[in-house]
Amino acid sequence: MTTVSMTVNGKAVTAEVEDRTLLVDFIREHLRLTGTHVGCDTSQCGACVVHVDGKAMKSCTMLAAQADGAAVTTIEGVANGDLHPMQKAFNDNHGLQCGFCTPGMVMSGIDMVNRYKAEGKTLDEAAIRHELEGNICRCTGYHNIVKSISQAAGEM
Template sequence: MTSISMVVNGRSVGGEVEDRTLLVEFIRENLRLTGTHVGCDTSQCGACVVHVDGKAVKACTTLAAQANGCEVTTIEGIAGDELHPMQQAFKDNHGLQCGFCTPGMIMAATDMVNRLGKDLDEKTIRAELEGNICRCTGYHNIVKSIQDGASKM
């Protein structure tokens, strides 16, 4: 067992976990923040994307112990009193159908804006979505949502 502590969505949290505990397990099962999803569990689908020290990572492929001492942001941590502009854009542009991939899509999208700026063209967005899989939408409205949300961030 390892004792870990980190700041998740601005709140200091900690716990005793098995060393093999994945970050996504710690977030979902210990912290009960179930917005971060496990889709494929094999580093491909991106439903588990969270930000660790400001960078998007796949929480199913990161040990909780690796994130010890870090700042973590999950989908629950991005809205203030109103939805985050990226969340609002997914709502406005019908950027989701079943919604399972959406938390990871939004965390990937905000990371994209952090790295590349607000002015994102379609080709860039599609290339940057390499690590996020959606089985409903065909991506078209997700790309539209990200372009819209990015411009409002």
């Protein structure tokens, strides 16, 4: 067993977990924040993306212990009263159907917009499609997801 402490969506949390506990399981099973999904468990689908110290991470690929001391944000933490511009853009552009992939898409979308802005680069459609290679959606055909991220990039 190991003790992990981190902030999750701005709240300090400490827990005793098995050494092998994945961050995604810590988030879902210990904290009951079930908006972060598990779609594959093999690091391919991106349904589990959260932000760790401001960067998008597949939370099925890291141990909870590796996030010790970190600031973690999950989909439950991105809205601030109103929907986050990325969430609103997905709503406006019908960027989801079943919604299973959506938390990961939104978290990856926010991360890519922030990164491109910080580097002064243009996040055009080709860049969005390239950046989304780690996120799989089985419903939408991606077109509306790309439109959503493009709209949010103009508003964030």
